[in-house]
Amino acid sequence: MKINLTNIKKAKKFLNKDECIGIPTETVYGLAANAYSDMACKKIFNLKKRPKNNPLIVHYYNIQNIRKDCNFNHDFLKLYKKFCPGPITFILELKKNSKISKIVTNKKNTLAVRFPKHPITRNLLKTLKFPLAAPSANFSSRVSAVDSSHIREDFDNKIKFILEGGKSNIGVESTIIDLRNKPTILRLGGLEVSKIQKILNKKIVRKNSNSKIMYPGQSKLHYSPGMPLKMNIKNAKDSEAFILLKKRKKIKSNYFFLSKKNNLKEAAKNLYSILRKIKKSKYKSIVVQRIPNRGLGITINDRLKRASKY
Ligand code: TXA
Numbered sequence: 001m002k003i004n005l006t007n008i009k010k011a012k013k014f015l016n017k018d019e020c021i022g023i024p025t026e027t028v029y030g031l032a033a034n035a036y037s038d039m040a041c042k043k044i045f046n047l048k049k050r051p052k053n054n055p056l057i058v059h060y061y062n063i064q065n066i067r068k069d070c071n072f073n074h075d076f077l078k079l080y081k082k083f084c085p086g087p088i089t090f091i092l093e094l095k096k097n098s099k100i101s102k103i104v105t106n107k108k109n110t111l112a113v114r115f116p117k118h119p120i121t122r123n124l125l126k127t128l129k130f131p132l133a134a135p136s137a138n139f140s141s142r143v144s145a146v147d148s149s150h151i152r153e154d155f156d157n158k159i160k161f162i163l164e165g166g167k168s169n170i171g172v173e174s175t176i177i178d179l180r181n182k183p184t185i186l187r188l189g190g191l192e193v194s195k196i197q198k199i200l201n202k203k204i205v206r207k208n209s210n211s212k213i214m215y216p217g218q219s220k221l222h223y224s225p226g227m228p229l230k231m232n233i234k235n236a237k238d239s240e241a242f243i244l245l246k247k248r249k250k251i252k253s254n255y256f257f258l259s260k261k262n263n264l265k266e267a268a269k270n271l272y273s274i275l276r277k278i279k280k281s282k283y284k285s286i287v288v289q290r291i292p293n294r295g296l297g298i299t300i301n302d303r304l305k306r307a308s309k310y
């Protein structure tokens, strides 16, 4: 995608004035503001109607920029070198003298750090004097936005500016890993755990959704499409929206295809757009074909499982 410098300048202007704007990332769009400013960060929580005790991810250009804000270790360096910028978020120890707003961390001593890959947002981050706190740009407990039009759908004109970046390439949120002690996956996401495992070459703990909920953002009611959803279904009634992994020859009007062939990456990229499309259609319930539990299929199944708790 071509980088429009005028738009980046505009984005910068809004952010410098403590405003909150939409930004593209390779995973999903974010609702971004100056992570050092209490006032700017408060705006994010108000807009999203997000509970105050659910901390935000802070987005940086590169490793140099995080030194003032947090401590890191060898595991972090290995993963940073291999996967950043990219769809992974690290939970690290917050430094006592960090300027990160207490609103971002909910006064905890940890910080979620991410280095997004989208070239437009990287360009923006490079020129700013502060990192960007940004949750996914959707209403709390709804599916994330993977296209600027989705942000408009949720927030209408309440957001002053959206930096256009086309459709998000990965389509599901970043994988979150706590690296303070034993590496622990807190949220499955756009980077497969098997790839992380290969680099760290040690046991990785998985906090499954049954374990004590640490943060509301990890609660089961997340990612809800706003209607009943059932997984692993072979056949659908005509009155139900039917999500299939692979295009069929015989097409019915209630079929929604995640990919042309059996491609799980393409399926992840299309998942949230399809859920949003169905929400706007006449269908009142969703059934989904079995999705293989490998590669990004594991993340897709995680999101569908949460969505099915509606
Ligand atoms: O791909 C992504 O990660 C997107 C893009 C915009 O970067 N962001 C995103 O943010 O998904 P959000 O706020 O929708 O989800 C962040 C999750 C929440 O579940 C939150 O509870 C958790 O990260 N989180 C944030 N700070 C944390 C911390 N210090 N410790 C543990 N979890 C944390």
Ligand code: MG
Binding pocket: 135, 136, 144
């Ligand atoms: Mg979110």
